[in-house]
Amino acid sequence: MTDHLLTASGLTKDFRGFTAVKQVDLSVERGTVHALVGPNGAGKTTLFNLLTGFLTPTSGTITFDGKDITGLQPENIAHLGIARSFQITSLFDNMTALEHLELALASPTGLGLKFWRSERSLEQFHGRALELLDQVGMADHATREVGQFAYGQKRAVELALALALDPQLLLLDEPTAGMGIDDVDRTIELIIRIAAGRTIVFVDHNMHVVGSLANRVTVLQQGQILVEGSYEEVRQDEKVITAYLGQAHA
Numbered sequence: 001m002t003d004h005l006l007t008a009s010g011l012t013k014d015f016r017g018f019t020a021v022k023q024v025d026l027s028v029e030r031g032t033v034h035a036l037v038g039p040n041g042a043g044k045t046t047l048f049n050l051l052t053g054f055l056t057p058t059s060g061t062i063t064f065d066g067k068d069i070t071g072l073q074p075e076n077i078a079h080l081g082i083a084r085s086f087q088i089t090s091l092f093d094n095m096t097a098l099e100h101l102e103l104a105l106a107s108p109t110g111l112g113l114k115f116w117r118s119e120r121s122l123e124q125f126h127g128r129a130l131e132l133l134d135q136v137g138m139a140d141h142a143t144r145e146v147g148q149f150a151y152g153q154k155r156a157v158e159l160a161l162a163l164a165l166d167p168q169l170l171l172l173d174e175p176t177a178g179m180g181i182d183d184v185d186r187t188i189e190l191i192i193r194i195a196a197g198r199t200i201v202f203v204d205h206n207m208h209v210v211g212s213l214a215n216r217v218t219v220l221q222q223g224q225i226l227v228e229g230s231y232e233e234v235r236q237d238e239k240v241i242t243a244y245l246g247q248a249h250a
């Protein structure tokens, strides 16, 4: 029997009459890397927002590890073991990488960074923070302010932040967006490393990334699932080819 860690059934999100996500049935098998692809505006980020409680679905249900998590607050969902990264970089330029990680570890939800923690109370998180930075290849840069980092390094720190709660399920929204080829390949290696013992769902427009990482691919178009299958199946699918050509000619 297939072991699904995450299941969405009939998931729908309306924004004042516009349906951004429409009757989506998505099942993610435990221990796999699952890609979500589709043209801009297809509803990928909205789907992530629904799965993590940042948006409440208009209808439908979400089950995680056998529990119904529909309508739970983001911090509760994070606690159950779902972490995410954001499409847009969200770091503070004048804080070091280490400080970002220590604050994330000190925050009970792993979400909000709380500034009133004393330096002393953060010390206990020092070791774990360094470990997490090491996992993403950034231990050597731990005490540098992130404002000095190259783009790829910032995204690596964000990955470390997403790992702070040791999530079972990690959702990555466009982890390689805006990266040059070297950073893209480094990020692929990094995701392979952090995928061990976890389940990952990621959004990416780069088919090299999708082909390198995904055990399964779901294609969204206009809020609905167009096709799902292996990378090989999906990339040869006529409907997918048409959807992407449609975008290229738009």
Ligand SMILES: Nc1ncnc2c1ncn2[C@@H]1O[C@H](COP(=O)(O)OP(=O)(O)O)[C@@H](O)[C@H]1O
Pocket (backbone or CB within 6 Å): 015, 018, 020, 038, 039, 040, 041, 042, 043, 044, 045, 046, 047
């Ligand atoms: N908060 C919102 N209010 C109204 N419309 C939204 C909101 N968030 C997203 N949308 C719309 O929903 C559609 C899907 O957006 P999004 O999920 O960001 O797509 P993707 O991540 O696939 O590019 C887009 O047409 C977008 O404009």
Ligand SMILES: [Mg+2]
Pocket (backbone or CB within 6 Å): 044, 045, 046, 087
């Ligand atoms: Mg998006």
